[in-house]
Amino acid sequence: QSVLTQPPSASGTPGQRVTISCSGSSSNIGSNTVNWYQQLPGTAPKLLIYSNNQRPSGVPDRFSGSKSGTSASLAISGLQSEDEADYYCAAWDDSLNAHWVFGGGTKLTVL
């Protein structure tokens, strides 16, 4: 059971816009920034979005992030076949036992 809640799956057709949600609580998303990671099949995770909505150099602007209250979202516009991957949200949790927490991951399928 992951601390952050993501839908297990999402799908879309090429060119579509899809969103992936990430729900947390006041001790994590509610008080800290959210990062998103993309994990292509058989590879290591890669930083996709940091500080809620910032893209590292090299990440296409088709990827965008947002945060409101204790929830965050990742949006992918102009969906491409190479976007098929697992996506994870993460945030620092300030609870008594502070540590990084992740969502359970969302498997994105491009139909």
Add this chain to the structure above:
Amino acid sequence: QVQLQESGPGLVKPSQTLSLTCTVSGGSISSGDYYWSWIRQPPGKGLEWIGYIYYSGSTYYNPSLKSRVTISVDTSKNQFSLKLSSVTAADTAVYYCAMGGAPGAPLDYWGQGTLVTVSS
């Protein structure tokens, strides 16, 4: 660009200690610009952060693993290491090292990961 590479045994017996090393290239751990983390992913499951270390040797561990985890750093070799004691089958996972992971700071770059299986 910074690159990270995990190394260590791929098979560990139950109750023994898992030991992995991460070698950093293209950047210096001693620069003090980043923290250095370990994360794991059981087969077919999600990610779990294990802990981080700073070049000074300061560490912070996931409370759920704290009693069994030790992370250390060797700045002369530009490496940091993970030891996880008293392993069970539940510790079977792909183990990743990464640059970053301080509270609020992202995990910027990841190693390719190494599968460690706990089995007799």
